[in-house]
Structures are given as structure tokens and as C-alpha cells.
Amino acid sequence: MAVVEINDVRKLYGNVEAIKGVSVDVPAGAFVVLVGPSGCGKSTLLRMIAGLEDISGGTISIGGHVINDVEPKHRDIAMVFQNYALYPHMTVEQNMGFSLRFAKRSKAEIRQRVQEAARILGLSDYLDRYPRQLSGGQRQRVAMGRAIVRQPRVYLFDEPLSNLDAKLRVQMRAELKDLHARLRTTTIYVTHDQIEAMTMADRIVVMRDGVIEQAGAPLDLYDRPANLFVAGFIGSPAMNLLEGENDPASGTVGFGGGASLSHAVAGTPQGPIVYGFRPEHVELVGEGEGPAATVTNVEPTGLDTLLVADMNGHAVAAYLRQRLTVKPGDTVHIRVAPEHVHLFDTATEARIVPD
């Protein structure tokens, strides 16, 4: 377990700045997820922590020591790659014990530690197999086993679940979380999947174009997105973000054609604004209690219904925990609870915080 401090780190490829001064503190034993669309610099940052990429500016320290110029093998980290990076010509046991051979451990100790890790991961019966004889999920477990066996100070995961099918991904997500709860080793995890980030992280760092958009606990990001990007990125189905005209006096935002929705944020500017609300905060109400919208799409899952409606040219998604009889073409009336409304500045895209 070790603290990882990333301090104003930059990465230059020629004249292109891929990471533009990023600072993140990862407390000892925390599970931090770096999330963002592809090309946002999250993998580059992880590879810089691992020592696979040079650090162009700033410092990274592990356990209080700056490791900018330390060889990867001396950083005491373990990394799990997206394509597993198992040695095809070595058995599961050899793959898992690989790093300990270089740590000059005795054969007996290597064997014992590999078996212990294999037991945790349910791989005990597969130690003599080769990677090609394993399924995707098993290969992923071997890759994790290889990391566990090292007992490093920090785990680095680079999109480890991306190559698995949806069902297996959910299962491995739970296993990884469980594993972290047991080992309590500092973990930095990179993914482009916000669901993975939400479900696993103690702390999420949302990145875009080489900068941090917001960092915080998953539900904080969900409940108080700092800007339009985070608001749209975190949450599935995504938040509704509608452009309208704000009228601070009445606390409503108009969307043309007489349609307006209210909010509870005080001290907002007059004029254009982005009005955001999550699909689950939409209620269907009777005529006269809210603006009308035409249903364009209905997706019943059995448990709940996702409904998309058109309100004066604005698409509104509503997530309702009930079965509905509405069909496309029907008119519904919607209401959004004002306390669940997020307002964003159209120009700066920043969240408007009530003063």
C-alpha cells in the first residue's frame, strides 16, 4: 500500500501536448478510476506511472519518493493489460510466478505464493495449462494473478475488462472489487466505461483532452457534475441537457412554444442557459401540470420503461420505474422536480452553483 501523487504531470509528443498538467492524489489503499473518451490521455497517464512512457514535465511519486527516473521494475508496481499480455509459451504457473523469479525468491516460496493466488482466483486446476487453452475470463484471471503474486505497492489496470463479453465483464467487475476489498492495495484503473468507473471506484477522475474535468466520489460526480462534459459522460441513460432561456424571477427555463420547466437554483443569470436533468427525475403528469411532449420511442425492459419524447424540438429521455401503455405518437406531459435540476452556463459549460 502506498500513496501515489501525480503533480502537474505533462506529456509531450513532439509539439503536441497529450497531457496538459494533471494532478491527482491517490490515497493509500484507494481504488481510483481514470475515465474518459478514447484519446483523453488516461492510458498515457497510467503508462507514465508504470514507467512505460517518459514524463515530460511534473512529478509522480509513489510512497513519497519521486519515481520519474526510476526503472519500471524498481517502481514496485504490477500492471494488468487489456490484452492480458500472458506469455504464450509459459504455463499459467510460470506466467504467475514470472516476476518472483526476478525477485530471486526461492522455488518453494514462488510455488506457495502462486498457489495462494490461484486459490483466490479459482485457477488452481489450471496451473499446468497454457494461455491458449483458457477462456477469455480465465486468461484475465491469470493476468490478475500475475499482479497479485507480486504483492506490489500499487496495481495498475489498463482497460482490463474490455475484451470480455458483457456478462463476464459484470462478473469480473464484482470479483475485482471483492479482491480490492480483501487486499486493500492502492489501485489505479483506466477505463472508458463510466459504468465500470461508477461501480468500482472510491474516487473517479474524469479526463478529456489531457486535462481533468472533475475528480471525486462516484455519487458526487453523479449528483453534482462540474460541467456539461461530466454531466453528459457520467450516467446511463445520459442526462438530458436542453438549451433554453432562463427567467430568474420565476425560476423557470423556457424552451419555446410556451413550454417551460422550473428549477430551484437561486442567483442565476437571465438569458440562454443549459437545463439538465436525469431521465429518472422525469415524472409524467396530467394535462396542464407540465409541458406537452410527443412520444417518439418506447423501450420497455419489463422492469422499467425508457421513453423518449419530443418537446418542441428538444429530445427528452425519461426513465420510469413502471410499465406504460404509451406508444410512439402519444402526447405526454412532463414535470421535473426542481431540486434535481442542474444548470450550466452556455458559454463556459460550467455548472452554475447557487450562491
Place this chain on the structure above:
Amino acid sequence: MTQSTDIDPQDASTPDRYAPRTGPLGLSRRTRARLTDLAIDAFLFAFGLLMILPLVFLVSNAFKTPQEMVAWPPRIIPEDPTLENFRSVLGDTPLLLWIWNSFSFAVLSMIAIVATSAIAGYVLAKFPFRSLHLLFLVILATAIVPFEVYMIPLYFQAQALGILNSIWGLLLGYLVMSFGIFLIRQNVMHAIPDELLEAARIDGAGEMWIFVFIVLPLLRGALGALAVLAFFQAWTSFAWPIIVATTRDAYTIEVGLALFQTGFTVDLGRLSAASAAVLVPSVTLFVILRRNFVQGVASTGMKE
């Protein structure tokens, strides 16, 4: 293999739906497929026979008397088999020495080419410096210069080094193969993901260790193929050995075999016997290495 199974035989009883199943000759699709397969088999068999026949006659001629050699029609099994040709070849010429010269030349050349190609190919594939890319282009460019162009300068070099009539002289042009470097570079790029090397670096392996214990085993198939290629390139080389080896004892087998043909005569019996004897090591090597190919090709274990 000859029948298609995509149609349920029961469905075939509905004639209107499956009426057009017979082709222009009134044959069912299954019969036509079988006939096509048969035709392909027959063609390949005939072609195979054509390829192997000269080899069969070469071996058979080695056991024939001079009279039978020119008899018509030729026989595959000699009527009066004799070992005289072999006795004469082995007695009158240093055939075994020539085979040994060829063999050691081919093996050393093979080792050198496999080693240089593996190292250069790996470095060119995985260490992307601009200068290395330029070097790679230069290496590729050397492949378009025909050997005959630099054969004579190379000869003078060998002479200056004082290594004419020796195995080192033979090896001079056979230590590096630009195609081998190219082959291994492409193979490394295709078969060895960066993550594999990075994982090893994080786990504490040194660069040399990574090359020997990760890269080389994964290139087994390509290196095996290259080894056979390099071996036979040296084994069958003729122009360079005939210039650089001028004494009888320094000949390679190819040069030696050429001695059986003069401007006026071809000593068919002894040439056949010598050639048959020469076949043994090359066939043996191929049989041994062929198994390696299959194993090498079948062992790519990364995520597809």
C-alpha cells in the same frame, strides 16, 4: 468432406421448393461436388507424380549399369542393380569431404543468418527510432543488388583476408540475409505485442533476458523456416563456392558434382550416385525441421 450437409434430407421431399437442385447435366449438387473433388485429386496426384519422378529416376539410375542407363524404355527398378557407381564415386573423389564442406558451410551460414536476422529483425520492429527506420530501408535496398555485381570485389576481399579455399571464405557472403531480417521484423511486429515486452519489463526482466526467453521462443516458427531457407541457400550455392574454392579439397558438393560433367561428357552413373548421396542430409534436415514449423505456427497464444 465431399458432401454438403446444409440441406435436411427430409425437406427435399417437397419437390416444388427444392426442384432446382439438379444442375445442367442432371446431376445433383452432391454428385457434382464429389466429381469436382475427384477431378482435383486426380490432377494433384498427376502433378505430384510429375514432380517426384525425376527424383525417383535419379535414385534408380544411381544403381544402374552404364548399359542399362541408356536402355529404352527406362526402368524404375534396375534389372541388374549395382553399387559400382557408389563405390567409384566414394573411392575416386573425396565425396564425403565435399559433403562435409557443404554441410559445415551450410550449418554455419544458417546459424549466422538466424542469429543476425533475429537480433536485427527484433530491434528494427520494436525500437522505433528514426535512424533505425533509415537503416531498415538501407538493408532492404541491398536485396535488390544482384550477387553477381559484388561477387568479384568480394573475391578480392577474401583474397586480401587470406581466406580463399577455406570455410571462412565460403561464409563471407553468407552471414547476413536481408530477406531474413525483413521476415523476422514482420513476424515480430505481427506476433509479439508491445504489452508482452512491457509486462516483462515491469516484472523485472532485462532486455537480454526478454530477447532470449520471450522473443526467441515466440519466433520459433519463423526462425525454423528461415533456418531451412538459409541452410538450402548455402547448400545449393554454386557461383560463390566455385570462385572461392579452387583446390579439390576445398570444394563444396555442388562444385564437386559439376566435375562429373565436362564440356564433352556427362558421367551419368556416377553423377546420379553422387547426387543421390547428397540428397540424404538435405531430406533428413527437412524432415526434422518440418515438425518444428507446425509447432511454431500453432503456438500463438495471445488474444486473437
